Amino acid sequence: MNFSIDREILLENLNIISRGLPAKSPMPILTGIKMEVTTSDLYLTSSNTDISVETFISDSSLEITKPGKTVVPGRFFIDIIRKINSKKVNLCLLDDKILLIKADRGEYKLHIMDPLDYPNIDFVTLENPLELSSECLKMLIKQTSFATAQSEKKPILTGVHFSLNDTKLNVTATDSFRLSQTILEIDNYRPFNITIPNKSLDELSRAMDTYNDKVSLYFATNKLLVKFKNVLFQTRLLDGNYPDTSRIIPPAFPIVIKFNKNELLDAVERVSLLSPREKMSTNELSYSIIKLTVSEDRNIILSTTNASVGDAQEELVPLDVQMNAPITIGFSSRYLVEALRSFESSEISLNCSEGIRPFVIRGEKDPNLTQLILPVRMD
Amino acid sequence: MNFSIDREILLENLNIISRGLPAKSPMPILTGIKMEVTTSDLYLTSSNTDISVETFISDSSLEITKPGKTVVPGRFFIDIIRKINSKKVNLCLLDDKILLIKADRGEYKLHIMDPLDYPNIDFVTLENPLELSSECLKMLIKQTSFATAQSEKKPILTGVHFSLNDTKLNVTATDSFRLSQTILEIDNYRPFNITIPNKSLDELSRAMDTYNDKVSLYFATNKLLVKFKNVLFQTRLLDGNYPDTSRIIPPAFPIVIKFNKNELLDAVERVSLLSPREKMSTNELSYSIIKLTVSEDRNIILSTTNASVGDAQEELVPLDVQMNAPITIGFSSRYLVEALRSFESSEISLNCSEGIRPFVIRGEKDPNLTQLILPVRMD
Numbered sequence: 105m106n107f108s109i110d111r112e113i114l115l116e117n118l119n120i121i122s123r124g125l126p127a128k129s130p131m132p133i134l135t136g137i138k139m140e141v142t143t144s145d146l147y148l149t150s151s152n153t154d155i156s157v158e159t160f161i162s163d164s165s166l167e168i169t170k171p172g173k174t175v176v177p178g179r180f181f182i183d184i185i186r187k188i189n190s191k192k193v194n195l196c197l198l199d200d201k202i203l204l205i206k207a208d209r210g211e212y213k214l215h216i217m218d219p220l221d222y223p224n225i226d227f228v229t230l231e232n233p234l235e236l237s238s239e240c241l242k243m244l245i246k247q248t249s250f251a252t253a254q255s256e257k258k259p260i261l262t263g264v265h266f267s268l269n270d271t272k273l274n275v276t277a278t279d280s281f282r283l284s285q286t287i288l289e290i291d292n293y294r295p296f297n298i299t300i301p302n303k304s305l306d307e308l309s310r311a312m313d314t315y316n317d318k319v320s321l322y323f324a325t326n327k328l329l330v331k332f333k334n335v336l337f338q339t340r341l342l343d344g345n346y347p348d349t350s351r352i353i354p355p356a357f358p359i360v361i362k363f364n365k366n367e368l369l370d371a372v373e374r375v376s377l378l379s380p381r382e383k384m385s386t387n388e389l390s391y392s393i394i395k396l397t398v399s400e401d402r403n404i405i406l407s408t409t410n411a412s413v414g415d416a417q418e419e420l421v422p423l424d425v426q427m428n429a430p431i432t433i434g435f436s437s438r439y440l441v442e443a444l445r446s447f448e449s450s451e452i453s454l455n456c457s458e459g460i461r462p463f464v465i466r467g468e469k470d471p472n473l474t475q476l477i478l479p480v481r482m483d
Numbered sequence: 484m485n486f487s488i489d490r491e492i493l494l495e496n497l498n499i500i501s502r503g504l505p506a507k508s509p510m511p512i513l514t515g516i517k518m519e520v521t522t523s524d525l526y527l528t529s530s531n532t533d534i535s536v537e538t539f540i541s542d543s544s545l546e547i548t549k550p551g552k553t554v555v556p557g558r559f560f561i562d563i564i565r566k567i568n569s570k571k572v573n574l575c576l577l578d579d580k581i582l583l584i585k586a587d588r589g590e591y592k593l594h595i596m597d598p599l600d601y602p603n604i605d606f607v608t609l610e611n612p613l614e615l616s617s618e619c620l621k622m623l624i625k626q627t628s629f630a631t632a633q634s635e636k637k638p639i640l641t642g643v644h645f646s647l648n649d650t651k652l653n654v655t656a657t658d659s660f661r662l663s664q665t666i667l668e669i670d671n672y673r674p675f676n677i678t679i680p681n682k683s684l685d686e687l688s689r690a691m692d693t694y695n696d697k698v699s700l701y702f703a704t705n706k707l708l709v710k711f712k713n714v715l716f717q718t719r720l721l722d723g724n725y726p727d728t729s730r731i732i733p734p735a736f737p738i739v740i741k742f743n744k745n746e747l748l749d750a751v752e753r754v755s756l757l758s759p760r761e762k763m764s765t766n767e768l769s770y771s772i773i774k775l776t777v778s779e780d781r782n783i784i785l786s787t788t789n790a791s792v793g794d795a796q797e798e799l800v801p802l803d804v805q806m807n808a809p810i811t812i813g814f815s816s817r818y819l820v821e822a823l824r825s826f827e828s829s830e831i832s833l834n835c836s837e838g839i840r841p842f843v844i845r846g847e848k849d850p851n852l853t854q855l856i857l858p859v860r861m862d
Contacts, residue, residue, distance in 0.1 A: 180757065180792055187753045202793065209798040210753060215791070374566045374589060378559065412594070413559055414581065419588040 105172025105197040107141050110165035111190055111207070117148055117159045118182045120335055123307040124150035124157035125178045133221045136175035137182075139195075140219075143171055149225065150178065155304050156225045157311065158336040165192070175217040176203050184212050227336055228329035233320035234293050238312045238332060241319055244275045245305045247286045247446045247473055252302040253279035263299035265346040270295075276349055277302070282439045283349060283462075283476040284446065296323055299346050304339035311337055353464060353476055357455035359398065359431060362423040365452045365467070369444050371406050371418040376437035378416040379408035393480055394437045396454075400430045423451060431458050434482035440465075443475035484551025484576040486520050489544035490569055490586065496527055496538045497561045499714055502686040503529035503536035504557045512600045515554035516561075518574075519598075522550055528604060529557065534683050535604045536690065537715040544571070554596040555582050563591050606715055607708035612699035613672050617691045617711060620698055623654045624684045626665045626825045626852055631681040632658035642678035644725040649674075655728055656681070661818045662728060662841075662855040663825065675702055678725050683718035690716055732843060732855055736834035738777065738810055741802040744831045744846070748823050750785050750797040755816035757795040758787035772859055773816045775833075779809045802830060810837050813861035819844075822854035 121137055129135050129152065138149040146161040146168075174197055181203075185193065190207035197216070198204050205212040245264070253261035258280070265276045273288040308330060312319070319332040330337045372394065379392035397405045402425050407417035433456060444452065449467030456463040465475040500516055508514055508531065517528040525540040525547075553576055560582075564572065569586035576595070577583050584591040624643070632640035637659070644655045652667040687709060691698070694711055701708040709716045751773065758771035776784045781804050786796035812835060823831065828846030835842040844854040 177792060183756045184753070184795075187749075187756060189749065209800070210750070210796070212757065212793065212795045214793040370566075370568065371589070374563070377562045377566060378591065413556060414591065414593040416563075416591045417589070421588070 105139075105141050105174060105195070106169040107146065107196075108165075108167045108169075108192050108194045109146065109161070110163065111185060111188060111193050113161065113163045113165055114193060115185050117161055117334075118185055120159055120311045121148045121150045121157050122178070122182055123311040123337070124152055124155045125182075126152035127179070129153075131223070133175060133217055133223070135178055136217045136222070137178045138173070138175050138219060138222045140173040141168055141171045143168060149222075151223070151225055154301060154340050155307055156227070156336075156338045158225070158227065160334050162334075172197055173219045174200075174203060175219050175222050176214055177217075180214060181205075184214075225338075227338055228322045228324040228327050230320075230322060230329075230331065232294075233322055233331070234290070235318055235320050238315050238317060238319050240288070241330075242309055242312060244286060244288065245309050247470075248275050248277040248284040249302050249305050250442050250446070251277040251279060251282050251284040251475075255279075260299055260342050260344040260346055262303075263301045263342040263346075264305055265297075265299045265349075267297040267346075268293060268295050276346070278347075278349060278352075281436070281478050282443070283352060283474075284443070285349070285353070285474045285476075286470075287472040297346075298323065298328060299342040299344075300328060300339060301342055308337055308339070311335065352462065353474060354457060354461065357457055357464065358429060359425075359427040359456040360453055361398065361404065361425050361427075361456070362451060362453045363420065364423060365444055365447060365450055368420065368452070369441060371420055372437050372440055372444075375406045375408050375416045375418050376441075378410050378413055379437060380410045380412075392437045393434050393482075394440075395432060395434045395482060397432045398425070398427060398430055398456075402427070429458060431456055432482065433460070433463065433479040435463075435477050435479045439477045443477060446475060447473065484518075484520050484553060484574070485548040486525065486575075487544075487546045487548075487571050487573045488525065488540070489542065490564060490567060490572050492540065492542045492544055493572060494564050496540055496713075497564055499538055499690045500527045500529045500536050501557070501561055502690040502716070503531055503534045504561075505531035506558070508532075510602070512554060512596055512602070514557055515596045515601070516557045517552070517554050517598060517601045519552040520547055520550045522547060528601075530602070530604055533680060533719050534686055535606070535715075535717045537604070537606065539713050541713075548575075551576055552598045553579075553582060554598050554601050555593055556596075559593060560584075563593075604717075606717055607701045607703040607706050609699075609701060609708075609710065611673075612701050612710070613669070614697055614699050617694050617696060617698045619667070620709075621688050621691060623665060623667065624688050626849075627654050627656040627663040628681050628684050629821050629825070630656040630658060630661050630663035630854075634658075639678055639721050639723040639725055641682075642680050642721040642725075643684055644676075644678045646676040646725075647672060647674050655725070657726075657728060657731075660815070660857050661822070662731060662853075663822070664728070664732070664853045664855075665849075666851040676725075677702065677707060678721040678723075679707060679718060680721055687716055687718070690714065731841065732853060733834075733836060733840060736836055736843065737808060738804075738806040738835040739832055740777065740783065740804050740806070740835070741830060741832045742799065743802060744823055744826060744829055747799065747831070748820060750799055751816050751819055751823075754785045754787050754795045754797050755820075757789050757792055758816060759789045759791075771816045772813050772861075773819075774811060774813045774861060775835075776811045777804070777806060777809055777835075781806070808837060810835055811861065812839070812842065812858040814842075814856050814858045818856045822856060825854060826852065 140147040149158045188207040194206040203214045273290045276285045322329040376392045394408045404420040409415040447467035449469035452467045519526040528537045567586040573585040582593045655664045698711040755771045773787045783799040788794040826846035828848035831846045
């Protein structure tokens with residue numbers, strides 16, 4: 105193997121490949137990047153068993169003297185290509201034992217691994233794609249993935265559920281204390297029903313970071329392949345049935361309060377500075393609990409009490425209030441902050457019921473997005 | 484106590500006060516900020532026993548309704564003032580038990596501590612200052628403090644030594660593997676000889692971050708007080724004799740090589756990507772060791788060998804070489820990187836002897852700065 109390539113082109117592809125590269129692995133060969141040069145193209149592959157990424161490069165800067173394949177130590181290779189500041193790099197195999205990287209006056213030699221030891225990665229057949237824009241896919245991920253469960257107690261909840269029925273793609277995440285749901289209209293595609301690990305969606309978003317064009321999704325029994333540009337990004341899917349969340353969102357709310365989103369966010373963040381940190385039963389993280397009170401005379405107060413430090417309250421000025429009864433509800437300030445941040449809208453509404461029934465946040469400019477939060481008991 | 488003040492003025496002072504505020508303390512009262520309002524001024528004080536900071540505010544925005552004093556929970560108070568976005572804040576003591584902070588529609592109540600429990604801080608008398616510009620003091624700190632010892636084995640080495648003899652202020656730091664020294668001309672000041680804890684200098688630099696004017700230094704037996712603007716910043720000094728470093732710097736060097744600083748820095752950083760991490764005996768940190776070789780024919784190579792990964796070499800192109808013998812020396816790449824970064828100069832020189840005698844880095848535009856590094860044995 106012997107070829108030269110523009111360093112920036114190589115680095116751009118390595119940044120995408122790094123999304124599938126594990127720092128450590130029970131299979132040491134997977135800490136390497138598989139590199140294969142044909143007479144015309146370069147293929148790079150990484151895999152952490154959950155995620156596999158392949159890019160194929162047929163750039164005009166690619167000058168191939170001798171085809172071949174190898175597996176190079178992934179992190180070291182990426183670090184070197186990132187730090188080099190030459191225009192071109194030359195990569196050459198010496199005695200099938202060492203990869204020599206030449207760039208300007210620098211020479212880097214890496215011990216390679218045997219490409220025959222690299223597992224064969226079975227990418228999904230490229231047939232019948234569902235096509236979306238990358239912006240749309242990134243938005244679906246951003247609006248839902250934060251609400252997935254962190255704990256592995258119910259593994260299915262660590263993923264985001266995508267289900268298509270008729271023309272509605274329903275994207276849902278829940279950790280059983282809150283729920284994010286967004287709906288996208290899709291024409292002419294067969295129904296499907298999959299749960300994608302949150303970690304994979306996070307890496308996919310990063311891989312698509314600077315890409316703004318069409319992406320194609322290919323489905324197989326337990327895998328999803330996303331193709332964009334010269335990249336194949338494949339992830340395993342989560343096994344098991346996703347819980348039916350269709351009846352969790354209440355159909356109507358006796359209380360609807362509209363706020364300027366940023367004013368509400370600021371007030372929540374200030375008040376929660378003083379809120380006590382409480383542990384939720386199924387989760388190692390601690391949450392700060394704050395209280396929302398709407399009184400008979402439509403005074404709206406956000407407050408918290410912390411026995412050891414003091415207490416805080418902010419009077420909120422709503423844009424509009426519709427109500428037929430006063431309420432007091434307590435909830436995790438982090439849940440509300442994360443939910444509010446998922447909206448593009450500058451005006452949002454809190455849709456509440458009494459007691460500990462869930463409340464829902466909606467945004468005037470995000471008609472398809474619903475964020476739901478379960479209050480906690482305030483005693 | 485009851486007063487109002489412009490929030491930005493208060494926050495600016497709290498940011499300085501925070502440099503002396505411990506996160507935890509065996510004396511819980513010290514996690515508080517002492518606040519005292521006279522009929523005309525506001526005083527804020529913090530102390531972690533090593534460092535004490537006091538600011539006095541007599542801003543035109545200060546409106547005092549009732550003088551008084553208290554100690555407020557430091558971190559909570561700073562966080563609240565930082566997050567509030569009102570123009571003014573009102574601070575009022577309720578029943579000598581609670582501080583009420585009012586800002587726009589927000590009300591924050593903090594349990595206070597008894598100001599009688601706050602230790603009396605004995606600031607050095609404001610007589611006979613040594614005056615410097617803050618830029619100059621910040622530069623002295625930046626050029627030396629990184630070379631202090633991290634380990635507490637020889638406590639005196641965790642500080643930076645300042646000694647004035649005749650008209651030369653000699654500022655030195657060493658961890659016994661490297662040494663930083665810079666000299667400043669001072670007229671008409673009595674000799675002194677002190678060692679300032681590195682941690683204090685770090686906090687002092689941050690406290691002076693946005694300040695660019697005169698600072699006054701006041702010396703006492705075991706304390707140093709730095710006064711700037713409306714701030715008193717006092718630190719304890721380290722006990723003990725600082726080692727005599729005057730004969731460590733070799734008087735002459737058989738080999739002098741000039742480099743473009745940034746080119747050398749880049750090459751060092753690239754080569755050290757592959758260097759093995761070795762533990763130095765007196766330090767918990769691991770260092771990567773690289774090798775510099777100057778051959779008979781004046782070829783200059785920076786290289787490293789890592790048995791488990793591979794090896795790296797870069798040929799360096801010097802601006803000038805004066806030599807009468809070839810050399811090979813090994814040293815910590817981190818030491819060289821940190822030393823190079825302390826120079827303003829874009830051209831620097833490596834001044835070397837054979838074997839494991841120290842080498843020295845100098846910069847054409849930093850005539851008073853010397854960085855010295857002790858090589859390690861390469862076997």
